[in-house]
Amino acid sequence: MGGGGTLFTYINKSTSHLIIPFEIAFKYEEKGFKTADAFIAAYTEWVGADVLVTENRHFLACHLDLPFKVLTAGKCLNLI
Numbered sequence: 001m002g003g004g005g006t007l008f009t010y011i012n013k014s015t016s017h018l019i020i021p022f023e024i025a026f027k028y029e030e031k032g033f034k035t036a037d038a039f040i041a042a043y044t045e046w047v048g049a050d051v052l053v054t055e056n057r058h059f060l061a062c063h064l065d066l067p068f069k070v071l072t073a074g075k076c077l078n079l080i
Contacts, residue, residue: 044068
């Protein structure tokens with residue numbers, strides 16, 4: 001990873017104390033996400049993450065029109 005770039009942008013611990021705008025979560029619920037998954041997707045979008053690393057079958061099986069990529073832990077490790 002030369003050139004000073006990083007492969008992933010990590011979320012700072014302090015972001016977990018911020019309030020996620022409900023409008024974003026409601027948008028994902030309207031797309032068919034379960035409530036908890038809607039808030040996970042909303043948080044991922046809100047912090048500007050490029051990738052969500054998860055083993056959640058709902059994220060892995062559908063929702064191809066997300067503003068972030070969804071990777072399994074194994075696929076993520078292959079990129080490192």
